[in-house]
Amino acid sequence: MSQVGQAAPRDPAPSRLAYRLQRLMLTPGVRRGFVFGLPTAIMVLIGVLALSDQDRRDAMGLWWQQVKTEIQSREEFMVKLMAIDGASPDISEDIREILPLDFPMSSFDLDLAQMQATVAGLDAVERADLRIRPGGVLHIQVQQRVPALVWRNPRGLDLVDVGGNRVSTILQRGARPDLPLIIGRGADRAAAEALELVAAAEPLSTRLRGLLRVGERRWTVVLDRGQRILLPERTPVGALEQVIAVDEAQDLLAREVRVVDMRNPRRPTVRLAPEAAQTMRQIKMIELGDD
Numbered sequence: 001m002s003q004v005g006q007a008a009p010r011d012p013a014p015s016r017l018a019y020r021l022q023r024l025m026l027t028p029g030v031r032r033g034f035v036f037g038l039p040t041a042i043m044v045l046i047g048v049l050a051l052s053d054q055d056r057r058d059a060m061g062l063w064w065q066q067v068k069t070e071i072q073s074r075e076e077f078m079v080k081l082m083a084i085d086g087a088s089p090d091i092s093e094d095i096r097e098i099l100p101l102d103f104p105m106s107s108f109d110l111d112l113a114q115m116q117a118t119v120a121g122l123d124a125v126e127r128a129d130l131r132i133r134p135g136g137v138l139h140i141q142v143q144q145r146v147p148a149l150v151w152r153n154p155r156g157l158d159l160v161d162v163g164g165n166r167v168s169t170i171l172q173r174g175a176r177p178d179l180p181l182i183i184g185r186g187a188d189r190a191a192a193e194a195l196e197l198v199a200a201a202e203p204l205s206t207r208l209r210g211l212l213r214v215g216e217r218r219w220t221v222v223l224d225r226g227q228r229i230l231l232p233e234r235t236p237v238g239a240l241e242q243v244i245a246v247d248e249a250q251d252l253l254a255r256e257v258r259v260v261d262m263r264n265p266r267r268p269t270v271r272l273a274p275e276a277a278q279t280m281r282q283i284k285m286i287e288l289g290d291d
Contacts, residue, residue, distance in 0.1 A: 080104045080136040087142040091124050095140065098122070107132050123166045149191055150176055152183045152210075164191035183222075184213030193236070197221065200237050203244050204253070218263070227253060230261045239265050 051057050080103050084092045098118055101110075112130045119128040119140060129141040145167045147159035152173075159167040159176065166188070170176060180198045187194065194211050197219060201208050204223060212220040212228075219236050221229040231239050239262040247253045252260070252270075259271035 077107050078104045078136050079107050079110065079132060079138050082138045082140065083133075084140045084142060087125075087140075087144060091122065091142065091144060094122060094124075095119055095142070101138070104136070110138070124168055126161075126165075147176065147179060149194060150179045150181045151188050151191075152181060153185065153187070158188075160188050160191055162192060162195060164188040180208070181210035182213065183210055184216075186216030187211070187213035189216075190219075194219070196237050197231075197240060200240050201244070203248065207253075223253070226258060228259050230259060230263050232263050232265055235265075242268075 079101075082096070082099070082101065082103070084095055087095065099115055110132070112132075116128050116130045119125055119130070119142070124144055125142055126145045127143040131139050131141075133139045145161040145165055147167045148162045149160050150170070150173060151158045151160050157170045157173060157175075159170060159179070161167055173181065180194070182188070182191070182194050190213065197211055198208070201221060204221075207223045207225075207227075209222045209224055212222055214220055218233045219231045221231065221240060223229070229240065229243055242265070243252070243260050243262060256273040257270055258273050261269045261271065
């Protein structure tokens with residue numbers, strides 16, 4: 001006999017909505033979102049709310065600046081002195097003038113790249129390497145340019161290296177009598193070729209007075225006694241060697257020759273001194289008269 005009014009037994013199966021939620025929670029993306037995404041969003045929200053207040057932002061900025069200053073001012077980060085190697089006393093003094101550093105100071109306040117560019121910008125410096133050594137030493141290793149020529153230009157006398165880079169200025173030629181002299185506009189840009197000519201002119205070294213750059217395109221060798229050798233634009237070294245070979249064979253430059261023109265190597269010409277030219281004309285007139 002059935003019991004009238006008794007409640008129906010409870011169905012243990014989940015509802016359709018609960019079932020869908022449970023299935024959704026089993027999805028890897030949703031699970032990661034709840035585990036990582038939700039806490040992150042809450043933290044970001046707290047941060048935004050905390051930084052929305054200007055006074056709180058100023059306080060946090062001041063606190064961070066104090067922490068940063070304390071770290072940068074620690075003893076192990078302090079630079080106490082500067083050491084310069086590879087530079088002459090004058091160049092060392094110039095470097096200290098262009099880098100007016102007030103020691104001790106934090107290494108975080110030093111822009112080594114900019115300082116290196118500043119030191120390398122000196123005419124006499126070919127390369128500079130800056131490092132902070134243990135013990136708080138700013139070490140500057142300098143490679144100086146080596147003067148190879150004296151260049152006389154409209155500004156005065158400059159020392160230049162093998163690449164034509166200016167090294168320094170001198171007041172008079174006698175300050176560096178050991179270096180060859182080049183003269184004229186653009187002579188510095190042809191410094192390498194000038195050194196080749198100086199090497200080729202070794203047999204005439206005691207008579208060599210300098211190399212004159214003409215029209216920024218060719219050289220003239222200037223010797224004592226007013227003699228000059230005009231060289232071509234191309235292969236000037238070969239042309240000079242030809243003149244030296246003739247001189248060694250026939251004492252060409254020991255005679256009353258003023259100019260040896262090699263600008264056209266196929267038709268070299270020789271210009272005599274006025275007195276010698278006059279004598280030659282007289283001799284020819286006498287010979288013609290005798291005929």
